[in-house]
Amino acid sequence: MYKTFKYAFKTTIPILFGYSFLSFSFGILTINLGFDWYIPILMSVFIYSGALQFLLVGILTTNLTLIDIFVTSFLLNIRQIFYGLSFLDKFKKSKYYLIFALTDETYLLMNNNISDNIDKQYYYFFVSLLNHIYWISGTIIGVIFAHNIKLDIEGLDFILVALFIVLLMEQYKKLQVIFPFIIGIFSFVVMFILEMNNILLYSILLSIVILFLYKRD
Amino acid sequence: MIEIFIASIANFITRIFPFILFKRIPKKLKIFELYFPATILIILILYIVAQNNTHTSIYIHQFIGIIATIVLHLRFNYYLISIFGGSFVYIYLVNFI
Secondary structure (H helix, E strand, O other): OHHHHHHHHHHHHHHHHHHHHHHHHHHHHHHHOOOOOHHHHHHHHHOOOHHHHHHHHHHOOOOOOHHHHHHHHHHHOHHHHHHHHHHOOOOOOOHHHHHHOOOHHHHHHHOOOOOOOOOHHHHHHHHHHHHHHHHHHHHHHHHHHHHHOOOOOOOOOHHHHHHHHHHHHHHHHHHOOOHHHHHHHHHHHHHHHOOOOOHHHHHHHHHHHHHHHHOOO | OHHHHHHHHHHHHHHHHHHHHOOOOOHHHHHHHHHHHHHHHHHHHHHHHHHOOOOOHHHHHHHHHHHHHHHHHHHHOOHHHHHHHHHHHHHHHHHHO
């Protein structure tokens, strides 16, 4: 088991840096927006989704109903539905924690080639737990940092855009086709021109419909 | 507080959804599974970029930041360098120029 832990730790080292810095910025950003110290920490423990947490602290100050929050959260992360599909018959030990902790990055790491003498169930668990710990501890450090040193740095949230750009390029490398990107751009531009109230929600819905119709045959 | 609870429930539902619905992957969804991440990613990027409109020059800054991220990723192909390098460029532009 110790060997599996060491192996899992090694593969998560890039995530250690990526998550720590992202959640660190999340902690600072949240405190700078005027939230109490425990809010970002609770979010990192129980929500554990970068995109959703950044979006939430941005929209929580606007007048949204709980239904708005539920629907937006669900649709924002609806892509995660497709992550679980790869692990339907693979998660066995502590299945529900593994499902809860299935972030983009954890999903990618679990799809990596794992060497044969490693217990996969323990590997899944350690990767999930380590990434979650990086995420929470980065948030806590960010909260402490923001309280003690008044940093007036704008634009930390760009890290998320940069992360998505990199994920996008990796997607293109894998797929080698551009139609999924065109569908996304088209859906967004349509909703943008129509000046829909909830652009994100409607453009995601439209893209799902187009993608489904396009690949139906 | 209740908002956090609602969001965490919604998020967990997206993650557990396929486990409730299927025992193994349906054929039709395999194609969907393949292409959906690309579509959702580009929408998220456009959404965040369009949301940041506190001042007009921010679009130029974001554009430069994105180009920097892409160039770094093409050059080094290591995601930490691309993410932090691109972000550094953007944060520098926004705060010090």
